[in-house]
Amino acid sequence: MSLLDYFKTSKTSTASLAKERLQILVAHERTSRHQPSYLPELQDELLNVVRKYANVDQDAIFVNFEQDEHQETLELNIVLPEDNHGKKPKR
Amino acid sequence: MARIIVVTSGKGGVGKTTTSAAIAMGLAKKGHKTAVIDFDVGLRNLDLIMGCERRVVYDFINVVNGEATLHQALIKDKNCSQLYILPASQTRDKDALSKEGVEKVLEELSKTFKYIVCDSPAGIEKGAHLAMYFADDAFVVTNPEVSSVRDSDRMLGLMSSKSRRAEQNQEPIKEYLLLSRYSPDRVKLGEMLSVEDVQEILSLPLLGVIPESKSVLNASNAGIPIILDEKSDAGQAYADIVARYLGEDKPHRFIEDKKGFFGKLFGGK
Ligand SMILES: Nc1ncnc2c1ncn2[C@@H]1O[C@H](COP(=O)(O)OP(=O)(O)OP(=O)(O)O)[C@@H](O)[C@H]1O
Ligand SMILES: [Mg+2]
Numbered sequence: 001m002s003l004l005d006y007f008k009t010s011k012t013s014t015a016s017l018a019k020e021r022l023q024i025l026v027a028h029e030r031t032s033r034h035q036p037s038y039l040p041e042l043q044d045e046l047l048n049v050v051r052k053y054a055n056v057d058q059d060a061i062f063v064n065f066e067q068d069e070h071q072e073t074l075e076l077n078i079v080l081p082e083d084n085h086g087k088k089p090k091r
Numbered sequence: 092m093a094r095i096i097v098v099t100s101g102k103g104g105v106g107k108t109t110t111s112a113a114i115a116m117g118l119a120k121k122g123h124k125t126a127v128i129d130f131d132v133g134l135r136n137l138d139l140i141m142g143c144e145r146r147v148v149y150d151f152i153n154v155v156n157g158e159a160t161l162h163q164a165l166i167k168d169k170n171c172s173q174l175y176i177l178p179a180s181q182t183r184d185k186d187a188l189s190k191e192g193v194e195k196v197l198e199e200l201s202k203t204f205k206y207i208v209c210d211s212p213a214g215i216e217k218g219a220h221l222a223m224y225f226a227d228d229a230f231v232v233t234n235p236e237v238s239s240v241r242d243s244d245r246m247l248g249l250m251s252s253k254s255r256r257a258e259q260n261q262e263p264i265k266e267y268l269l270l271s272r273y274s275p276d277r278v279k280l281g282e283m284l285s286v287e288d289v290q291e292i293l294s295l296p297l298l299g300v301i302p303e304s305k306s307v308l309n310a311s312n313a314g315i316p317i318i319l320d321e322k323s324d325a326g327q328a329y330a331d332i333v334a335r336y337l338g339e340d341k342p343h344r345f346i347e348d349k350k351g352f353f354g355k356l357f358g359g360k
Contacts, residue, residue, distance in 0.1 A: 013281025018237050019288045026244050026292055033248045 035065045046076065054080050093201040096208050097226035097264075099250075101242030103213030105234045106271040109307055110329070111210035112140045112316040114230065117333030119174035120318075123205040126165065128196075129179035130222035131212035132188055138178045141168065142314025152180040155192035161199050170319065175204075186217070193221050215249055224255050228336075229266045231295060235273055235284040240292055243268075247293065267298035269332065274303045275348040286346055299332035301325055302345040 043063045050056055062077035098111045108131075115127035128151060129137035138144040143166045149159035154177070161177075168174035177196075180187065200207050211222035223229060229250055233243040250264050251257055257264075270286055277283040286300055306323035310316065318333070320326040324345060331341045 015278070015281045015284050015288065018284050019292070022237055022240055022284075022292050025241060029241075029244065030248065033252075 093204045096228045097223040098230045099211040100232045101246040102239045113318040113329035115208040116316040119171045125206040126175045126204045127208040128177040135179035147178045150178045150180040152187045268295035271301040272303045279348045301328040
């Protein structure tokens with residue numbers, strides 16, 4: 001089924017698709033607007049440090065910045081590979 | 092003290108210049124002394140839409156650089172004695188404008204004008220930033236289309252953090268949604284974002300909906316702001332917008348499909 005057929009047969013109108021996509025995107029962009037500009041660089045450097053010890057992928061690191069009235073928090077999530085615990089990758 | 096209105100959008104070609112010309116004319120026709128400034132340095136177009144392109148001698152940059160006085164550069168509109176146009180430079184690039192230069196011109200205009208309408212260039216860079224920096228009110232022109240809505244939201248973010256009001260911790264810029272090029276019939280068919288959809292996403296008060304209209308091209312062909320075409324739907328939409336902005340209570344129009352029964356048959360919401 002081509003994409004065009006999908007638009008023709010589906011009950012979801014393209015306008016509601018547009019609305020849904022925009023709501024997700026705009027919410028995402030609004031939170032990232034308030035993030036400090038050093039975030040991508042920080043993420044990159046952290047990844048390099050982790051990679052000295054574990055063989056993780058580029059996308060195995062997740063950095064989330066949050067802000068409320070009282071404090072700013074940086075949440076770090078790194079998924080380690082299953083097979084090589086503690087093993088140092090070849091560099 | 093003048094009220095400074097920026098007409099902005101982020102995305103290009105959504106109807107900022109059309110809107111600037113229309114609302115400036117509308118405000119002036121209501122008896123308020125109004126100046127409209129073209130901030131699109133290097134790509135001046137407001138003069139064409141206002142029909143004064145052959146009377147441009149000096150421009151905004153000349154005034155900023157002290158090569159001409161404001162009095163020399165302002166063009167008095169041929170249709171309305173309360174309206175003046177400050178054209179952009181066609182030859183200089185946008186670096187010729189500075190915050191200090193713009194501030195000086197706005198301050199001088201503020202002494203004698205009631206409203207100053209700033210026609211922003213597209214984008215989020217220097218020209219667009221300077222056009223909104225000193226604003227009191229923002230008319231956010233948006234088309235019912237994904238990229239335009241996204242860019243409007245981007246612009247709203249900038250106005251809430253990078254404007255003078257934001258930087259000096261003053262009351263924020265008053266932002267209004269102007270939804271332009273709207274086709275109620277396509278909304279009914281589920282092919283176009285509805286005014287409620289766009290309002291929900293951007294959470295802005297609606298100043299008005301301007302329908303997609305053939306009369307806009309006719310007006311720009313002739314160099315007459317669309318609001319002077321009182322018979323046209325788009326002209327009436329802009330007249331309503333000006334009235335609402337000035338505090339008049341006007342119910343919204345041009346939102347419903349005129350082919351009511353047909354629309355109901357297809358059951359949009
Ligand atoms: N309501 C409308 N119905 C039909 N056409 C319209 C409408 N509003 C604007 N247009 C057309 O859209 C085009 C772009 O309009 P305009 O120049 O006002 O946009 P702009 O936002 O100022 O563009 P830029 O970002 O390049 O400065 C023009 O051809 C204009 O005639
Ligand atoms: Mg323009």
